[in-house]
Amino acid sequence: MIVLGPAESSMEPVFREAGVPVLKDLDLSTVAAVARLASAFVGNDSGVSHLAAAVGAPGVVIFGPTDPVRWKPMGPGGDASIRVLRGDPIDSIEVREVAGAISKFVAQRQR
Template identity: 35%
Template sequence: PVVIARGTPAPEARVHVSRHLLLTLAPLLPPPPEIPPVRLAPTARERQGAERWCRAHGVDPARLVLLHTGAGGAAKRWPAERFAALSGRLGEEGLAPVVLGGPADPEALDALRATGGLGFTLALDLGLRQLLALSALARGFVGNDSGLTHLAAVAGTPTLALFGPTDPVVWSPLGPVSRVLVARPLGGDPWGDLTPERVLAAFLEIAGATGRAA
């Protein structure tokens, strides 16, 4: 049998994309009552490779926090200057922010560099398995509505997803420790109340603790 369906839910449906895709199989299989949990884990060798990467770049793995400034469209990107401010605040909390970037992220990375912020390490052009291993190692992850945010969530990493125009009901990451912050536009600013301070507070809450020595 052949099943033909929309790849994404109709806007009026407001059903998570994972459930939508499961429902496309309803002619063949009864859909589960809940979206099954998904978990991806690196191998021991991959985790060791992530630890080596951290040491080679002067990053303490115990303080690692991943940031991803990119997304599939400029409207979905939290402003670069706010990411730079967040990075600085994370450093003040004793954490070690690492900004992820790849071939699809040149505009986002250029915007971040243009802020003049220096309180982060760049991790460029890593493979998906390397990104999975770094995510599994990290204290937490902050990103936009993007594929890497979903990857971090299913790695079990405390994940904070920043949503602007997209609908979190449809696109929120699915993970055991994931949270979505939705921006409320203010005065023509689409990211309005989603300030670095608000994001930092939410991140520290899901990550559990800062990297400061007791």
């Protein structure tokens, strides 16, 4: 399942064609509830990534030119629950890097 915000609306057809359930236009309390139940999340350097981390969701946060040392989300699990991937430009981060990082969190959560 994927939660899309207004900035990601152009990606909706890609996920739907792949058969991925899409949630959109959610209020922040609903996003927090969904994140809390998620095995893991992938987000960018944004408030929603901070919200997901704050409710205890493990995940991968993708950074571009901003400094993750200063701006990375912190969750109750500390550094063990959030993996930062940084690329400048941000699109230099490979899909396989993200998939590899997130698969470790999903495997841990399913135990």
